[in-house]
Amino acid sequence: MNSKKSDFVKFEQVDKSYDGKELVVKGLDLDIAEGEFLTLLGPSGSGKTTTLMMLAGFETPTNGEIYFDGRPINNIPPHKRGIGMVFQNYALFPHLSVFENLAFPLKVRKIDKSEVDERINRTLKMVSLTGFENRMPAQLSGGQQQRVAVARALVFDPKLVLMDEPLGALDKNLRESMQYELKHIHESLGVTVVYVTHDQGEALTMSNRIAVFNDGKVQQLSGPNELYETPVNSFVASFIGENNTFTGTVKEINSGSAKIETDTGETIIANPIAVKASGDKSRISLRPERVSIDPNDQLENRFTSEIREIIYHGDHTRVRVNLLGNDEFILKVPNASSDLKLNVGDKLDLGWSSHDCRALDY
Amino acid sequence: MPSEIRTSDGELLSVKLKKVERRRRTTAFLLAAPLLFFIIFAYLIPIFQMLGRSIDNVQMHEFLSDTHDVMQTWDGSEMPGEDVTSTFFYELKGLVEEKNHGKIATRLNYEKGGFTSLIKKTARKLDDFDENANFLDQFIDVHKKWGDIEYWLALKRGTDAYHYRKYLTTFDFEQKYDGSIERIPEKKRINVTLWLRTIFVAAGVTFCCFLLAYPISHLLSVLPTRYSNLLMICVLLPFWTSLLVRTSSWMVLLQKQGVLNDTLVSLGIVADEGRLELMYNMTGTFIAMTQILLPFMVLPLYSVMKTIPPSLMRAATSMGATPFHAFRKIYFPLTYAGISAGSILVFVLSIGYYITPALVGGAKGTLISNRIAYHMQQSLDWSLATAMATVLLIAVLIVYWLYNKIVGIDNMRLG
Numbered sequence: 001m002n003s004k005k006s007d008f009v010k011f012e013q014v015d016k017s018y019d020g021k022e023l024v025v026k027g028l029d030l031d032i033a034e035g036e037f038l039t040l041l042g043p044s045g046s047g048k049t050t051t052l053m054m055l056a057g058f059e060t061p062t063n064g065e066i067y068f069d070g071r072p073i074n075n076i077p078p079h080k081r082g083i084g085m086v087f088q089n090y091a092l093f094p095h096l097s098v099f100e101n102l103a104f105p106l107k108v109r110k111i112d113k114s115e116v117d118e119r120i121n122r123t124l125k126m127v128s129l130t131g132f133e134n135r136m137p138a139q140l141s142g143g144q145q146q147r148v149a150v151a152r153a154l155v156f157d158p159k160l161v162l163m164d165e166p167l168g169a170l171d172k173n174l175r176e177s178m179q180y181e182l183k184h185i186h187e188s189l190g191v192t193v194v195y196v197t198h199d200q201g202e203a204l205t206m207s208n209r210i211a212v213f214n215d216g217k218v219q220q221l222s223g224p225n226e227l228y229e230t231p232v233n234s235f236v237a238s239f240i241g242e243n244n245t246f247t248g249t250v251k252e253i254n255s256g257s258a259k260i261e262t263d264t265g266e267t268i269i270a271n272p273i274a275v276k277a278s279g280d281k282s283r284i285s286l287r288p289e290r291v292s293i294d295p296n297d298q299l300e301n302r303f304t305s306e307i308r309e310i311i312y313h314g315d316h317t318r319v320r321v322n323l324l325g326n327d328e329f330i331l332k333v334p335n336a337s338s339d340l341k342l343n344v345g346d347k348l349d350l351g352w353s354s355h356d357c358r359a360l361d362y
Numbered sequence: 363m364p365s366e367i368r369t370s371d372g373e374l375l376s377v378k379l380k381k382v383e384r385r386r387r388t389t390a391f392l393l394a395a396p397l398l399f400f401i402i403f404a405y406l407i408p409i410f411q412m413l414g415r416s417i418d419n420v421q422m423h424e425f426l427s428d429t430h431d432v433m434q435t436w437d438g439s440e441m442p443g444e445d446v447t448s449t450f451f452y453e454l455k456g457l458v459e460e461k462n463h464g465k466i467a468t469r470l471n472y473e474k475g476g477f478t479s480l481i482k483k484t485a486r487k488l489d490d491f492d493e494n495a496n497f498l499d500q501f502i503d504v505h506k507k508w509g510d511i512e513y514w515l516a517l518k519r520g521t522d523a524y525h526y527r528k529y530l531t532t533f534d535f536e537q538k539y540d541g542s543i544e545r546i547p548e549k550k551r552i553n554v555t556l557w558l559r560t561i562f563v564a565a566g567v568t569f570c571c572f573l574l575a576y577p578i579s580h581l582l583s584v585l586p587t588r589y590s591n592l593l594m595i596c597v598l599l600p601f602w603t604s605l606l607v608r609t610s611s612w613m614v615l616l617q618k619q620g621v622l623n624d625t626l627v628s629l630g631i632v633a634d635e636g637r638l639e640l641m642y643n644m645t646g647t648f649i650a651m652t653q654i655l656l657p658f659m660v661l662p663l664y665s666v667m668k669t670i671p672p673s674l675m676r677a678a679t680s681m682g683a684t685p686f687h688a689f690r691k692i693y694f695p696l697t698y699a700g701i702s703a704g705s706i707l708v709f710v711l712s713i714g715y716y717i718t719p720a721l722v723g724g725a726k727g728t729l730i731s732n733r734i735a736y737h738m739q740q741s742l743d744w745s746l747a748t749a750m751a752t753v754l755l756i757a758v759l760i761v762y763w764l765y766n767k768i769v770g771i772d773n774m775r776l777g
Contacts, residue, residue: 058676079679079688091677095695104691105681156681 007067008034008192009055009160014064016050024050026216028064032194034159037186039195039203042213043239051213052162052196057081069159084153084161088168090145092137098124098148099133105156123155126185143174150182154189163195167202179205200240204228212236233274234360237285244291244329246284247362250275257300257354260284264325269300269354274361281362286352288318288332295351302351305329307344321348416528416749422469423523425462429453430521438539442514447497450517451488458485472743474516480507515539528749533557553733553750560730563647564713570652571659571708572701579663579700584672597660605654609718612650616640616722642724650718655711659704666700702769710758730754 009032016025025047032038040048053059055066057078065072073081093101099120106116124130127147137145146166153161163182167175183206186193197203203210204224212219212227212235220227220236231237238245248262250272258272260282268284275282295302305321316332319342323329331350333342342348367375423430429450436442457463463485470477487504491497501508508514519525519539527537534551537543545551578597582590600608615621623637632638640646670693678688716731723729730750737747 056676056680077679078676079682079684081680082682083680085677085680087673087677089671089673091671091673093674093678093692093696104678104683108682108687152677152681162680 004034005069006033007031008036008069009194010067011051011055012065012067014051014054014061014066016047016054016059017062023062023216025054025061028216028218030211030218030221032192034192035190037183037193037195037206037208039197039207039210040213041197041200041203041210041239043198046213047216048196048198048211048213049164052164052194055194056083056085056162082156082158082160084156084158086149086153086161086163086166088165090137090149090166090169092145092148092152094137096137097133098129098135098137098140101137101148102152102155105152109156119155123151126154126188127151127181142170143178146170146178147181150185154185154191158191160192160194163193165197166195167197167199175202176205182206204240212239214239230273231285231358231360234283234285234362237358237360242288242330242332244286244288244323244326246286246324246326248282248284250278250280250282250359253278258282258359260359262324266303266324268324268357270357270359271355273358275359282359283362285358285360286356288330290356291331291350291352293331293333294349298353299351300354301357302349305348305350307342307346307348310342310344317342319348321350323350413748413752413755415744416746416752417524417526418745419469419520419525420523422466422521425457425466426450426453426517426521429517433518433521436518438511438515438518441498441509441511444497446514447501451491451493451497451501454481454485455488458488468742470516470520472745473520474513476507477513477516480505480513484508512539528745529753531746532749532753553730556728556730556733559644560713563644563651563719563729564709564715566648567651567655567712568659568705568708570648571656572705574652575656575659575663575704576697576701579660579667582660582664583667583670594664597657600654601657605717608654609650609721612646612653612718612722613641616646616649641722643726644723645727646722646724647719647727647729650722651712651715654718655708658707658711662703662707663697663700666697666703670696699769702765706761706765710761713758713761714754 009030011028011030014025014028015023017023028047028051030051040051042048050059054061055068057073057076061074065074067073068081068083093104096104102120102123103116106119111119120133121130124132127150129144129147129151132140132144132148137148140148146169149166150163153163166182167178170178179202182193186206195203195206204227207224209221209223210227211221214235220232222230227236228241231240234245237243246260246262246268248260248268250258251261251267252259253272253275256271258270258275260268260270260275262268262284270282270284292299303323305323307319307321308327309320311318311320314335316334319331319333320327321329321331331348369375369378429446432446432449433442436446454463457466463481467478467481470481484501484504491500498508516539519527530537530543531546532553534546534554535543536546578593582593582597585593613620617623618637618639618641620640622640623632626632627634627637640649674692674696675685675688678692679685683691714731715729716735719727719729720732720735723732731754734747734750734754737743737750
């Protein structure tokens with residue numbers, strides 16, 4: 001493990017602009033470790049796909065340098081980079097059978113026939129498609145095509161595999177099972193994967209680390225649970241998972257807690273993450289599941305709300321309440337506690353700890 | 363029992379289904395009916411009637427039916443007997459009274475040259491004939507050609523109701539009076555040359571169109587819409603201009619004192635006395651036809667290329683293929699459907715092309731269609747013209763059949 005490089009792929013001050021007016025990627029610095037599953041997550045237009053395409057060689061950085069395994073690769077054309085890629089719509093060659101699709105990268109490398117057969121068999125076995133060699137892509141289901149695309153990107157043993165929203169076209173159940181499958185393939189092969197998606201659930205399930213992109217910049221780069229539990233700014237907080245927010249001004253700040261007066265004049269005790277001094281404007285972020293109903297006295301923040309809407313979700317019930325002037329405040333109530341009688345218009349006492357309530361940038 | 367299944371209102375399901383389906387089918391038929399009738403009456407029937415003329419000789423057969431019947435017993439080894447000559451005399455006399463002898467003169471002249479004057483002269487002298495004397499001798503007295511047995515043999519053959527000899531002529535063969543089939547003398551052979559030239563030009567124009575259209579279509583399919591629309595208009599612009607205008611402008615450009623030659627001379631590429639012969643030969647036909655038929659290649663190619671996702675080429679290069687290898691193994695095979703559709707269109711159109719070769723082709727650049735037009739308008743040998751047209755039609759049908767066998771007509775995309 002210790003022989004693995006922590007900067008297997010390195011983006012150094014990379015800028016990208018298509019039209020000379022706007023930067024799609026701004027000053028990107030990113031290290032990807034060998035054997036890592038790194039996800040670039042972000043809304044559309046955030047620069048994540050452009051970043052991936054620059055790594056694959058289909059786009060050239062306007063400024064900065066990309067290193068792959070220690071070598072600068074800006075001037076190396078895509079076909080000499082030896083990077084496997086899975087495309088959004090699979091990009092299987094429709095006129096070639098599954099076998100021929102997989103044989104394509106091997107034949108280009110002039111690998112002899114017996115080894116081609118052996119490698120294809122092994123790879124198809126890995127994606128559970130043994131016996132499909134002679135099918136044409138059009139005769140396969142979406143999930144099977146997806147597996148062929150993955151197999152084709154892996155069959156020539158690249159050290160790095162890029163995936164551009166590969167599960168986007170699959171239905172929900174298939175997508176979930178493919179997520180686990182990709183994760184297992186990654187674990188068993190130890191190959192480095194850079195994965196692009198706008199689906200946070202996918203990112204959280206599969207990745208070692210996630211780089212959240214917005215506006216051409218990496219907003220936060222960390223492991224899935226850190227990302228969810230400790231977002232560093234309000235974009236990440238709102239983009240990952242569900243989030244209740246209040247806006248306000250810092251009144252008093254000391255290590256570990258801050259008093260923030262909301263725009264409606266109430267005071268919330270919060271965990272100062274991105275606020276420095278009193279007078280700062282702040283957006284307070286609070287996960288729905290961190291809110292207690294009928295709170296005990298230890299919680300610093302205790303308020304009374306009014307129920308606006310109750311939505312049944314099977315395993316839990318979502319309750320929308322009005323709290324401190326925020327009409328979109330969401331609670332998640334597990335249905336195990338179904339003895340709780342909730343009616344629209346009822347008053348409900350809520351509370352949360354100051355630690356779970358993060359004061360972020362405005 | 364499945365046959366007992368009834369709909370909710372108690373009718374038998376099978377009966378009800380037929381009723382509903384029939385209504386739907388009738389509507390569909392009625393919608394298509396006007397076009398169907400139009401095609402049948404304005405297109406199919408005239409075409410087949412016209413093509414029938416290539417073997418049809420019924421009018422001649424009726425004019426001289428008695429002569430024809432009597433001649434069946436004559437073996438043609440020596441001059442015909444009095445039964446033949448007398449029957450012919452009386453039938454010809456009847457035709458002259460009805461003023462129909464001109465028609466048979468023209469028809470017989472196709473069988474053997476000299477018949478026009480022969481019949482006309484004979485017709486004038488018919489009243490002088492002595493019906494009790496030997497008819498053959500009197501015919502020979504009127505015109506010595508009647509002493510040549512070939513005219514009598516041509517008369518026998520020329521009154522058959524149907525014949526296929528025009529098809530032989532189409533390929534420069536002829537049928538001798540003894541029934542043997544031979545090539546016509548070398549100096550007279552023209553049709554085979556024209557057929558070969560037509561096929562060569564059609565294939566060559568198709569290939570030139572392919573070479574020019576492939577990059578344009580690719581560009582069209584990858585450019586952003588606002589640019590590709592503009593380029594598409596440039597490609598389609600010729601469609602909005604009359605064919606005659608386009609061909610004439612090629613004449614302006616290509617002639618010896620034309621724009622192209624002037625430019626080349628002023629640039630010093632060719633000497634003034636060495637101006638290029640770009641017109642009234644094959645070069646002119648090639649250039650003009652390629653330009654005119656280019657859109658027919660671009661459109662099918664473009665429509666196929668448009669459906670090829672750019673990610674395929676990217677996938678191929680990401681797997682280590684050079685751009686050229688990726689093009690050859692992935693992109694090019696995926697455009698086969700477009701290439702074949704475009705090629706068949708251009709080939710079929712150019713194999714029957716008429717106006718352009720007629721105007722810029724000169725003697726060396728004329729094609730079989732110009733020959734057909736010649737026989738329709740100048741020589742008035744409609745039988746030969748329609749025989750050629752039939753051969754052309756069959757050739758085109760064979761091309762379609764081959765295309766369907768190899769590619770499948772369902773794969774044709776025309777943009």
